[in-house]
Amino acid sequence: xxxxxxxxxxxxxxxxxxxxxxxxxxxxxxxxxxxxxxxxxxxxxxxxxxxxxxxxxxxxxxxxxxxxxxxxxxxxxxxxxxxxxxxxxxxxxxxxxxxxxxxxxxxxxxxxxxxxxxxxxxxxxxxxxxxxxxxxxxxxxxxxxxxxxxxxxxxxxxxxxxxxxxxxxxxxxxxxxxxxxxxxxxxxxxxxxxxxxxxxxxxxxxxxxxxxxxxxxxxxxxxxxxxxxxxxxxxxxxxxxxxxxxxxxxxxxxxxxxxxxxxxxxxxxxxxxxxxxxxxxxxxxxxxxxxxxxxxxxxxxxxxxxxxxxxxxxxxxxxxxxxxxxxxxxxxxxxxxxxxxxxxxxxxxxxxxxxxxxxxxxxxxxxxxxxxxxxxxxxxxxxxxxxxxxxxxxxxxxxxxxxxxxxxxxxxxxxxxxxxxxxxxxxxxxxxxxxxxxxxxxxxxxxxxxxxxxxxxxxxxxxxxxxxxxxxxxxxxxxxxxxxxxxxxxxxxxxxxxxxxxxxxxxxxxxxxxxxxxxxxxxxxxxxxxxxxxxxxxxxxxxxxxxxxxxxxxxxxxxxxxxxxxxxxxxxxxxxxxxxxxxxxxxxxxxxxx
Amino acid sequence: xxxxxxxxxxxxxxxxxxxxxxxxxxxxxxxxxxxxxxxxxxxxxxxxxxxxxxxxxxxxxxxxxxxxxxxxxxxxxxxxxxxxxxxxxxxxxxxxxxxxxxxxxxxxxxxxxxxxxxxxxxxxxxxxxxxxxxxxxxxxxxxxxxxxxxxxxxxxxxxxxxxxxxxxxxxxxxxxxxxxxxxxxxxxxxxxxxxxxxxxxxxxxxxxxxxxxxxxxxxxxxxxxxxxxxxxxxxxxxxxxxxxxxxxxxxxxxxxxxxxxxxxxxxxxxxxxxxxxxxxxxxxxxxxxxxxxxxxxxxxxxxxxxxxx
Numbered sequence: 001x002x003x004x005x006x007x008x009x010x011x012x013x014x015x016x017x018x019x020x021x022x023x024x025x026x027x028x029x030x031x032x033x034x035x036x037x038x039x040x041x042x043x044x045x046x047x048x049x050x051x052x053x054x055x056x057x058x059x060x061x062x063x064x065x066x067x068x069x070x071x072x073x074x075x076x077x078x079x080x081x082x083x084x085x086x087x088x089x090x091x092x093x094x095x096x097x098x099x100x101x102x103x104x105x106x107x108x109x110x111x112x113x114x115x116x117x118x119x120x121x122x123x124x125x126x127x128x129x130x131x132x133x134x135x136x137x138x139x140x141x142x143x144x145x146x147x148x149x150x151x152x153x154x155x156x157x158x159x160x161x162x163x164x165x166x167x168x169x170x171x172x173x174x175x176x177x178x179x180x181x182x183x184x185x186x187x188x189x190x191x192x193x194x195x196x197x198x199x200x201x202x203x204x205x206x207x208x209x210x211x212x213x214x215x216x217x218x219x220x221x222x223x224x225x226x227x228x229x230x231x232x233x234x235x236x237x238x239x240x241x242x243x244x245x246x247x248x249x250x251x252x253x254x255x256x257x258x259x260x261x262x263x264x265x266x267x268x269x270x271x272x273x274x275x276x277x278x279x280x281x282x283x284x285x286x287x288x289x290x291x292x293x294x295x296x297x298x299x300x301x302x303x304x305x306x307x308x309x310x311x312x313x314x315x316x317x318x319x320x321x322x323x324x325x326x327x328x329x330x331x332x333x334x335x336x337x338x339x340x341x342x343x344x345x346x347x348x349x350x351x352x353x354x355x356x357x358x359x360x361x362x363x364x365x366x367x368x369x370x371x372x373x374x375x376x377x378x379x380x381x382x383x384x385x386x387x388x389x390x391x392x393x394x395x396x397x398x399x400x401x402x403x404x405x406x407x408x409x410x411x412x413x414x415x416x417x418x419x420x421x422x423x424x425x426x427x428x429x430x431x432x433x434x435x436x437x438x439x440x441x442x443x444x445x446x447x448x449x450x451x452x453x454x455x456x457x458x459x460x461x462x463x464x465x466x467x468x469x470x471x472x473x474x475x476x477x478x479x480x481x482x483x484x485x486x487x488x489x490x491x492x493x494x495x496x497x498x499x500x501x502x503x504x505x506x507x508x509x510x511x512x513x514x515x516x517x518x519x520x521x522x523x524x525x526x527x528x529x530x531x532x533x534x535x536x537x538x539x540x541x542x543x544x545x546x547x548x549x550x551x552x553x554x555x556x557x558x559x560x561x562x563x564x565x566x567x568x569x570x571x572x573x574x575x576x577x578x579x580x581x582x583x584x585x586x587x588x589x590x591x592x593x594x
Numbered sequence: 595x596x597x598x599x600x601x602x603x604x605x606x607x608x609x610x611x612x613x614x615x616x617x618x619x620x621x622x623x624x625x626x627x628x629x630x631x632x633x634x635x636x637x638x639x640x641x642x643x644x645x646x647x648x649x650x651x652x653x654x655x656x657x658x659x660x661x662x663x664x665x666x667x668x669x670x671x672x673x674x675x676x677x678x679x680x681x682x683x684x685x686x687x688x689x690x691x692x693x694x695x696x697x698x699x700x701x702x703x704x705x706x707x708x709x710x711x712x713x714x715x716x717x718x719x720x721x722x723x724x725x726x727x728x729x730x731x732x733x734x735x736x737x738x739x740x741x742x743x744x745x746x747x748x749x750x751x752x753x754x755x756x757x758x759x760x761x762x763x764x765x766x767x768x769x770x771x772x773x774x775x776x777x778x779x780x781x782x783x784x785x786x787x788x789x790x791x792x793x794x795x796x797x798x799x800x801x802x803x804x805x806x807x808x809x810x811x812x813x814x815x816x817x818x819x820x821x822x823x824x825x826x827x828x829x830x831x832x833x834x835x836x837x838x839x840x841x842x843x844x845x846x847x848x849x850x851x852x853x854x855x856x857x858x859x860x861x862x863x864x865x866x867x868x869x870x871x872x873x874x875x876x877x878x879x880x881x882x883x884x885x886x887x888x889x890x891x892x893x894x895x896x897x898x899x900x901x902x903x
Contacts, residue, residue: 479814
């Protein structure tokens, strides 16, 4: 390395943080590639897609190893462009092309932030050197929040994510949702915690606010989705929000009077643990969704599936463990990281500054609501996809997938199940990765942290399994013959089956002012007799309607005005040139250009 | 693991056996207050015995999840009970004593029951499950805020033993935050335990069921198991409330006696409120819980401005 991260001197490097993220990428990439092996023969451009998928993984690893601005930005752009081209290789329909366009447009517009942050840092020789201070530090922090936040899918910069992730083939969705957004979070961590120094307290508070908005907004919109992959994409936004909450708590606690202590390191560890837990569970769910799409030979509308646990047992049980894992059910890995994040927020709520403490308390309450919403959402998903009777002929005829898909899913399901047990060992290690080092976090499997009652995952798992087994043996009495479920004496018919919208309806009604659902009931009356009643309802995405649409309109209007400059007349262009020349000369004369 | 810790654990298990008696006593008192004789306090045990002798029923086409839910609910509830300290002492049977873990274990039970509801595909079961999960969104947030007030008083600590020590100190009642925490916890515990005015535990009308709904398809021993778990959940919340906010001092025996007194007082209060309150519309429940949340926030404000200490 010529100098500390100068422009033009390619530099690679590894440290604990990079290695951790590389492990996360690999853990998700191996099953995704195993899954890709089983792609049906008739898939268009199968080999090209696989090659691009591998290139995508390599681009992700390049970003993680980059130690200078140019290499980082090169890896960053590849990481954005390769999945876009991979999607376009497989699918050519107009809506898909539009989704890819929106993805590229938003991530590139937001990506300006990444360029600004990295180039300013390189200009200050801060990559690998001393962090900037004052106004430069603030500028880099804001640029990084916008740039990396867009790519990570932090609300309100998330609009591309629920569009792009669902249209990709399953293995690409798994990588995009499971690890690409994590690499963006890596960039955020690298800049905010290292290259830009531990950020000031206001950066932590902004992260808390964005995290809370993303967590609650992501899961609320996930709950009202009807298509499985779109729902999973919104759930990714939720989890990115939870990671942002933990990172924000870490920054706020480190900026407190006591300086970086054990709890700021633990909050950092919670963020990393959540990154790993979510990567595994989300890769599992997207690959499971891909297996269901192949098994049922069609789309993934939730109301079209059902009963797949019995028909596709390997994929079904793996998917179920993914649902339990991602919903933060105790004692899986995501539960441990959410528990740790809540503990960190409790310490933020104990900060002496009233405003900071209030933010900590509200974020903690919001995270608790998010956890409950996640349980709601993934009970709905598991129920609609796996349980009950099949809701379509395609679901009834579903077939289990070949061996390498099963192996991929089983591997991820196993990781989900042992993730909680490994957490006790991982947390002290991850806390040491925090800037300033983990201040003596007691290790051991028990997570017996001071000022908590401890989270002995092993003890809880053993107790749960043992008590459940004993109770199961005790209640296993005689069973009468199977009967249809109770429906007030009516026959249970498919028309009586619950739908995705029906299950979430109580919550939608209670939060109607927030959701603003659109519904339309059309009654067709002829000769005084009702012939037909059609009911359509949808929950529009308010960020699109209220935030992106006005910006889009303003941009188009601005472009229309700017187009008037392009008259096509050579004389006008010569006039522009002359004007610019005079302006520059004037500026040079007055000393503004130095 | 010390001898006292083992003893406390044994006492907690004995408490789990007494949980139906607590629910039965509330029903008896309610009957008296309403001018009836009321069922015997032992009636829940008789119901359990009757159910234990009956055979189970499974709806057609259910998966193994249906049979897995009752043991999981029983195990998670029992484990959650073991986390609660008794008279300020933790059981410490290798499961810790953390308040946030307790919330997680209650969520595990909810998850299992709701999945079983989807498994049966029964409309009434799903109606109940959907409502229960909806209400849980609000209760979890408000319950966390109420507990947060006690946690901040304890140092901050989510250790239930430290929280009980801080909350049961008689001096705690001098602080407005403690009053707010006690009130908010009481309101939200009513919703969490499925009592009036949020849910009517005695209802037999499928359309109004919330917590009872998902149990509709179960019969025999599995139903007995679930009913016991529901009674234990009420017992757990009453015990938690008594531990965290009721004043207590002195040696262990004295604190145990004070705890029993607090539980009796809670049973009487529950019977009175259930006699005077009607069940509210489902869509009004968030307003009710928002009231509890507002109380907790007022308490938080008083902590932040340093009120009372």
